Amino acid sequence: MxxxxxxxxxxxxxxxxxxxxxxxxxxxxxxxxxxxxxAYFDADLMWRTLGRLDETAxxxxxxxxxxxxxxxxxxxxxxxxxxxxxxSNQILTAVPLFLFMGYMVERANIVDRLFNTLNIAAKRIPGSMGVAALLTCALFATASGIVGAVVTLMGLLALPAMLKARYDTSFASGIICAGGTLGILIPPSIMLIVYGAAASVSVVQLYAAAMFPGLLLAGLYIVYVMGRSILQPSIAPRPAEGEIPDISTPRLVWMLITSFLPLAFLILAVLGSILGGLATPTEAASMGALGGIVLAFVYRAMTWQRLREAVYLTARTTAMVCWLFIGSYIFSSVFSYLGGEKVISEFVQSMNLTPLTFLILAQLIIFLLGWPLEWSEIIIIFVPIFLPLLEIFEVDPIFFGVLVALNLQTSFLTPPMAMSAYYLKGIAPPDVRLVQIFKGCMPFLAMVFITMALVYIFPDLVFYLPEVFYGR
Known part of the structure; x- marks a missing residue:
């Protein structure tokens, strides 16, 4: 062989x-x-080692x-x-810091207050509770970047409220599952840090490139929820009179200030310092972690037990990512040494693909890999196989990374291994069936594919901010 x-x-x-x-x-x-x-076996070296023995050994x-x-x-x-x-990878140092920030924000008891406030503020909008859930998911997912935590917490908080408000079960489930995955796309995203380390590209430029596509996807989710609520009022009934309390404008503003602004300020401070060149992602992540602790104190949610849980979960998740990197580096080094990358490169080039067909093929493979695998495994193990081909097809690695980040939204939403659906099923009422959750996720997959098409048709969605901040 x-x-x-x-x-x-x-x-x-x-x-x-x-x-x-x-x-x-x-x-x-x-x-x-x-x-x-x-691959590295050297028989002569082994025999030389044994040859140093004398007969009396x-x-x-x-x-x-x-x-x-x-x-x-x-x-x-x-x-x-x-x-x-x-x-010793400086880029990966930001991973545990962002994770710790997310776990502290999760334990700051800010999300329930934020959801209730947005629900009151948006009560006159079609599908108001769904829109409020999506906005809460997007903001919380951006602050934490931990899909399981966002889906679980929002499933405990928003799903019972939507079901009580007579929302369709599949519709409500899809909103929470789709909204909870936005954190791996919208900066500061841990997934983009991992991709940057694997592809040896600037995480800062990745953050700038992913900003508009992430906001576009979140916007399409909201448009879909509002449009579906208008066309099918039965799946998202308007709140009955007195179901959502009427409060004065000054009090609503105060509720927004105390629930929305602190978390938004933390996110904008972290992102602004990174995109403005004031801090590296690692430095900004450390300030974000400190900000998460401050928020927990401000909202009187800081306890020794919660701090221990946050540290433990951060260490466990970081260890998983780092062990994956170690295994992937060894595997890919041997794979390349044996000539595997050359075989794949020659095979792909023999297909006479255009850059468009190459991108479609690569994204299709990543989409299919998202069925059995999680995003971390796809980014660390399989995406590096495509990276040497990017130069051949003249595809920018940052553009490719944003497409991958969009595509990996689907890995949480597509059966049989739709992790968002399983997270939600684990805490949902017993009468909510897994098939209903899967059904609710399907329309949001269409929004992901539409966003990917728009990003390809209008590449300035990706390149505009990196060029503004850092030049071409």
């Missing part, structure tokens, strides 16, 4: 093992070490020599070097 064939076999076995349910990070490391041992010395010969393989040096590379 030639080395390129072995590389393709390595990739196929990995996909099979992942589908069987084995932990992905450790599967990557095991596959990389196993195939890498063959005992069994212990012989065993030690064999052991030394076995571990005298460059794959183990690669493992150590790649682990150190991940630990």
């Amino acid at each position: 030639t080395d390129p064939v072995l590389a393709v076999t390595m990739l196929g076995i990995f996909i099979l093992i992942v589908f069987l349910g084995f932990p992905i990070a450790f599967t990557l490391m095991a596959m990389g070490l196993g195939f890498g041992y063959y 005992g069994s212990l010395e012989t065993f030690s020599a064999w052991l030394g010969g076995f571990f005298n393989n460059r794959i183990f040096d690669l493992f150590v070097n790649q682990s150190y590379t991940v630990m």
Whole structure:
């Protein structure tokens, strides 16, 4: 078996093992070490190690020599070097800080107040409760970037309220699932940090590039909810008289100031310092983490138990991402050394694709991968396979990254592994069926595809802000 064939076999076995349910990070490391041992094996070096034994050597010395010969393989040096590379990556330092900010905001008890305030403020709008839920999801998802936390919290808070207001179950479920995923697209997004590290592109420029597409997608969600509510009033009835209290304008303004402005100010301060060049993403994330703690104190939600939970969840999620990076680096290094990337590159070039058809093919593959895999695994493991092809097809890696970020919204919404649907099902009332949640998610998938088409047709949606802030 030639080395390129072995590389393709390595990739196929990995996909099979992942589908069987084995932990992905450790599967990557095991596959990389196993195939890498063959790839970097040097028989002469092993025999030279054994040749240093004399005839009087005992069994212990012989065993030690064999052991030394076995571990005298460059794959183990690669493992150590790649682990150190991940630990010393300055870009990834922002991940635990943004995660900690999100977990602290989640525990600040600000979201229920924000939803209630927006619900009162938007009560005259068609589908007012759905619009309020989407705005709350978007703001909270942007502050936290943790899809599971947003969907779970909003499912506990907004779903019972919408069902009580006689909203259609599928419609209400789709709103929460779709709104909860916006945090991986709208900056400050952890997903964009991970993509920036994998693709070696500027996270700051990625943030600027993703701003308009993210807001466009959120806007299309709101337009869909309002339009569907007008065309089918039965799925989102207007609130009955007295169902939502009438309050004076000064009191409503005060409610908005105390619920909306603090969180919005935190997000804008973090984003503004990054886009304005006042701070790196890591520095801005550290200030955001401090801001999350301050918000928890201001809203009298800071306890030792909540702080411990936030630290624990931050450490656990960060460890998962970093182990995935280590495994992916080892796997991809061996895969490339065996000639796998060259095989894929030659195969794609032989198809005589245009840049458009290449983008469609790449996004289709990522869309299909989103069914069984989560975004972190797709970004760290599979997206790097496409990166060497971008230069061949003259595709900007930042433009490609924004399309991927949009596409990965679907990985949370498409069965069978629609994680947003499962998060919501876990806390929804018993009579809410999983099929109803899936049905509610489908129209929002159409909004994602429309946004991707608009981004391709009008690329300035991606390039305008990076050019304004940083030049071409």
